[in-house]
Amino acid sequence: MSLDMEVISFISEEEGKFLLKLARKSIEYYLTYRSILPIDERDIPFDNLKRKGASFVTIETKYGNLRGCIGSIIPYRPLYEDVVHNAVSAAVSDPRFPPLTLEELPNVKIKVSVLTYPKPLIYKDWKDLLEKLKPFEDGVIIKYKNHSATFLPDVWEEIPEKELFLSHLCLKAGLPPDFWKTGLLEVYTYKTIRFSE
Template identity: 45%
Template structure:
């Protein structure tokens, strides 16, 4: 298990949080798929409210296989990671549900989010300048459209203009769209992934 993208805003988590988060995410999926496995008992820190995303990737080629999460804390982190792990495996609309034999060929990543903060900017060019590649997760909201990219997406889209254009598309908007009343929020994550 390796830890990456540790950020002070989510540092309320113990340094070894991944040693519980990753096994509980995997065990929750396996149990949902019918394996006779019980997730490990939740430590005290996991009973505090927390928001996370669970990402599944194919080991052979590192391709995405599912990603679901919560943008805001509203339930215990233990419940959030359990529910989002099962949802990433079974309810990501981009993919068919994960099968029990397939689970052994997937890597699990858990990203715990900080609270989102509104991002002030003058215009789209100013917004691009204010983005912190590799650090910021971004939420775009506008008139019923919403999309988010975790900070890990910067690895694939390192250019702020391209990052923002692809986020617009994810939110169901054209990449050349812009409106002055768009709401942008940023957050950071502490993430752990299986080797």
């Protein structure tokens, strides 16, 4: 298996710091030149970051309020590339917020979460689903027909109750809040390795 076909499974502290700098540089470059930061694979000092990886980039105000968050669930491009594109999207393409400005950039905090590959969560009924979920550990993806949504593990900090967590996730997917009780949802879980400025 060649390097570019391998999926990332571990990120060191040093690699995480590099990704945070890369995310900030990508946003600054885009806000200045309105184009994606041109980056050569040879400029990436860690081979690990050239493996396929999925990431979420989160932007917060200095008061800890969300200012943008965009990511990939399934790894399909080198991790460093994924972070570059998701950083720019979180800054200017999150439909919940106006685009970030260059003036705001020094006052925001950037977080990068690297995701493990999602695994199906097999459950018998809604009680079993609640039983199997691990708050503060699991990122959760739900799917039903053409509806889908995910919450990163960080969301447990805001919504620690499992029932509420699933209800909010259903609403995010455009489903009724108690749809998780129907047994019709496909559920997948993943873990994240988080880095923060």
